[in-house]
Amino acid sequence: MEKIIIHVDMDAFFASVEERDNPNLIGKPVIVGGVGERGVVSTCSYEARKYGVHSAMPIFMARSICPMGVFLPGRYWRYTEISNEIFKIFKEVTDIIEPLSIDEAFLDITNSRFKTGEEAGLYIKNRVRKELGLTLSIGVSYNKFLAKLSSEWNKPNGMMVITSEMIPDILLPLSISKIFGIGKKSVERLNNMGIFIVKDLYEQPKGFFYEFMGKLGLEVYDRIRGIDNRQVETFRERKSVGKERTLKLDTIDKEELLIYISEFSRDISAILRTKDILGKTVTLKYKTANFESHTRSKTLNNYIGTFEEIFKVSTELLESEDLDEEVRLIGVSISSFKEDRIEQLKLF
Structure with a gap:
């Protein structure tokens, strides 16, 4: 079957919630994120996107291209x-x-x-x-x-x-950047080889995929043929919950990496809350420009689940690292779970 x-x-979830709670914002370029000059855009309405505003853009840049925007702090x-x-x-x-x-x-x-x-x-x-x-x-x-x-x-x-x-006709005209598993660096390398759309990639032999990306290349080979055997994993099947991202541009700037860590911490906290789960082991993962992977973990004496708690531990892990190479991927996860229901009852 x-x-x-x-x-x-x-x-545009955050911006849409703001418009829902304040209908006067509807139709305006709403931009949610840090309101200080060093803040970044968390998300923005589609009206703001017409001006070129997008998530992870520095607030000062968003203000310059969309001065009429309505800038709001996030209410996570x-x-x-x-x-x-x-x-x-x-x-x-x-x-x-x-x-x-x-x-x-x-x-x-x-x-x-x-x-x-x-x-x-x-x-x-x-x-x-x-x-x-x-x-x-x-x-x-x-x-x-x-x-x-x-x-x-x-x-x-x-x-x-x-x-x-x-399949495969609907995929063939798409940019190769649309294919899960092909990051920005790989897109650039493939473009330099004259491969721009899925049709160009589809015509390559299977061995090319393995040579180019190893095991991941074989998964990409399957995906552009409509094959993906990954299951929808419920929380109970997971040993950890995490978020990671391959950066558009490699960086060694910890302040920039903390922007992503903040976003991941909010997402992870939201997932834990939907499942009434707490964790006590936080793991920071990063991959350098030469594809070397590093992980650092900290196991706490108590269970945590809020954005502030996860972000604090993740920040400590990042600050303890001496980055001597640019980072191309950053991620945060939490594990060692227990149900939160007992903790909630203690409040009463």
Whole structure:
């Protein structure tokens, strides 16, 4: 039986929550993030994106290209509150949910009460719109790679279905940068070889993929042929929860790396909260420009779960590192879990 996988991605989530709570902001270029000159954009409305504003952009730059923007500090407690309500709706659709961040998740609805992905997708969209006043974009397919790819197709407030009959034709015209597993450096190297779109890559022999990217190359070979055997992993199947990102530009600046660590800490905290889980081991991972991987962990005497706690430990781990090479990938994870319900009862 072919699986039915849904990828749900909230539209400009933080900015949309601000507009929901203050309708006077609707239609304006709303920019959420640090309001100081050294702050960065967490997210922004689609009106702001028309001016070129995007997440992770320094606030001073956003102000220069969008001076009429409405700049707001993040209210992460509020975003987590709304996220919890959205995930409750997901749980009414299926128990097989893989949270990716505070505003994004995979759902496996293969054995749910819904006959098709479109039916489940419309149910989720209508419930979230009616009860929370927010929009989201949904991708439906038979595996995770294609579901995530299709959720980006018609943003905002879109829904796209990719079936097996559409493969590989629908992928061939796409930029190779759209393929999960091909980072910025690899895109540049492939471009230098005259490979720009998936069709160019599709025509290469399988051995080329292994030579170019090793084991990961073989996964890319499969993905552009519509093959992705990764399962939707529920929290109970995980030994850790983490976020990582390959940077657009390598850096040795710890202040810049802390921006990403802050974002990861917020996402991880939101996921832990949706599952009533706490952890006590925080791990920092980074990969240098020459592809050397480093991990540093700290196990605490007590369990933690808030953004502030995770960010504090992650920051300590980063500060203890002597970076003598530029970093191309940074990540944070937390493990050694226990349920939070007992801790909550103590409050009362």
